[in-house]
Amino acid sequence: MAADLSVKFTGLEFENPFLLASAPPTESESNILRAFDAGWGGVVTKTIGLHPVINVKGPKTKFNRTSVDSPRISSRRRPDSVLHSSWNWELISDKALDWWLPRIERIKKAHPSKMLIASIMAGSESETELEHWRTLAKACQEKGADGLELNFSCPHMDRDDMGSNVGKNQALCRQVTTVVKEVAKVPVWVKLTPSTTEIIYEARGAFEGGADAITSSNTFPSLMTIDPDSLEFEMQVDGYTSQGGLGGPAILPQSLAKMSQLCQAFPDRAFSGIGGISDFTHALNYFMLGCGTVQVCTAAMLDHAVGPNVVKALKEGMGQFLEKHADKGWKTLEDFRGCRRDRIVPQSRIKRPESKEYHGGHEAEGYAEPDPE
Ligand SMILES: Cc1cc2nc3c(=O)[nH]c(=O)nc-3n(C[C@H](O)[C@H](O)[C@H](O)COP(=O)(O)O)c2cc1C
Numbered sequence: 247m248a249a250d251l252s253v254k255f256t257g258l259e260f261e262n263p264f265l266l267a268s269a270p271p272t273e274s275e276s277n278i279l280r281a282f283d284a285g286w287g288g289v290v291t292k293t294i295g296l297h298p299v300i301n302v303k304g305p306k307t308k309f310n311r312t313s314v315d316s317p318r319i320s321s322r323r324r325p326d327s328v329l330h331s332s333w334n335w336e337l338i339s340d341k342a343l344d345w346w347l348p349r350i351e352r353i354k355k356a357h358p359s360k361m362l363i364a365s366i367m368a369g370s371e372s373e374t375e376l377e378h379w380r381t382l383a384k385a386c387q388e389k390g391a392d393g394l395e396l397n398f399s400c401p402h403m404d405r406d407d408m409g410s411n412v413g414k415n416q417a418l419c420r421q422v423t424t425v426v427k428e429v430a431k432v433p434v435w436v437k438l439t440p441s442t443t444e445i446i447y448e449a450r451g452a453f454e455g456g457a458d459a460i461t462s463s464n465t466f467p468s469l470m471t472i473d474p475d476s477l478e479f480e481m482q483v484d485g486y487t488s489q490g491g492l493g494g495p496a497i498l499p500q501s502l503a504k505m506s507q508l509c510q511a512f513p514d515r516a517f518s519g520i521g522g523i524s525d526f527t528h529a530l531n532y533f534m535l536g537c538g539t540v541q542v543c544t545a546a547m548l549d550h551a552v553g554p555n556v557v558k559a560l561k562e563g564m565g566q567f568l569e570k571h572a573d574k575g576w577k578t579l580e581d582f583r584g585c586r587r588d589r590i591v592p593q594s595r596i597k598r599p600e601s602k603e604y605h606g607g608h609e610a611e612g613y614a615e616p617d618p619e
Contacts (some may be wrong), residue, residue, distance in 0.1 A: 249564065284552060331468075343385060419438075462504050
């Protein structure tokens with residue numbers, strides 16, 4: 247019998263907990279249709295704003311690689327190199343709301359049982375800007391979007407009242423979520439930036455505003471490295487670069503740290519995990535911390551743009567996992583969700599060896615031998 251991969255998350259029925267994150271894989275109708283055909287349980291659209299944006303000249307994303315022969319982290323392709331991270335400075339969708347609306351409607355008609363979450367973003371400095379959030383939310387849900395994800399996380403916005411600047415401000419998180427909830431008839435997820443000291447502080451604001459779930463992480467602030475031959479940044483226009491967002495394998499541990507804080511602070515709330523997922527062993531971490539769904543971007547971009555092999559492996563991996571642990575009575579994700587959440591404790595609570603044997607950890611790899619007494 248095939249394993250039951252289905253989940254109910256924020257009231258929505260997903261045939262599996264694997265979603266494409268808001269990013270290039272979900273930037274068009276054809277991509278989303280291909281993604282659903284490939285087996286993704288849901289998608290979060292590329293973030294939709296009221297005004298089309300203009301991206302930088304040249305590439306918007308590069309992929310950093312490293313290799314056994316050289317520790318260099320570079321987007322330059324080398325033999326036997328492996329993926330380290332994605333780096334991007336892409337803005338939100340360059341298509342207008344009017345472009346998106348008929349497409350959302352057509353996609354939902356073609357795949358009524360697949361979940362389509364519309365990612366939206368506007369400013370927050372004035373009542374006019376807040377009204378933009380309402381306009382976006384109402385328009386997308388009227389065309390059939392099953393849920394909304396509020397983008398409080400884009401790291402490349404120049405405006406103080408947009409993107410990750412909202413996600414760094416508890417009051418704005420609360421206010422914008424409240425405004426959207428006033429008009430929302432579908433679940434509202436809030437995607438927070440990891441670029442903040444205490445993410446649970448902003449999460450609390452979003453929950454107080456009525457958020458049904460928190461999504462984390464968007465990309466981490468970062469710079470591309472300098473090419474030692476040309477002495478130019480590997481991503482630059484006319485010699486200039488700027489801070490961009492790091493995704494992919496490099497951010498898995500960092501993103502898990504943020505998620506563990508969230509899941510521990512709000513154990514009864516819903517979370518969608520993102521960051522560095524390319525196979526089930528990665529996704530498992532998020533599930534065991536307490537996430538009810540996970541989202542994928544970088545790995546999907548590198549697999550035929552929408553990740554057909556990635557989702558196949560995720561589903562097979564989860565099926566095999568459930569089979570392996572059937573003796574524990576684990577039949578669905580709900581049976582093991584959050585089962586490692588309480589294993590993360592302050593360092594001072596980690597057991598020490600007997601005091602005579604304790605050398606302050608100096609026997610660990612990377613430390614010199616302790617000085618003789
Ligand atoms: C090129 C690119 C564009 C992205 N655009 C968006 C976006 O429009 N809205 C959004 O919420 N996140 C956006 N993201 C962030 C991803 O959804 C995701 O949070 C991040 O890449 C981490 O996941 P990953 O490690 O699987 O790549 C983008 C990421 C990349 C690489």
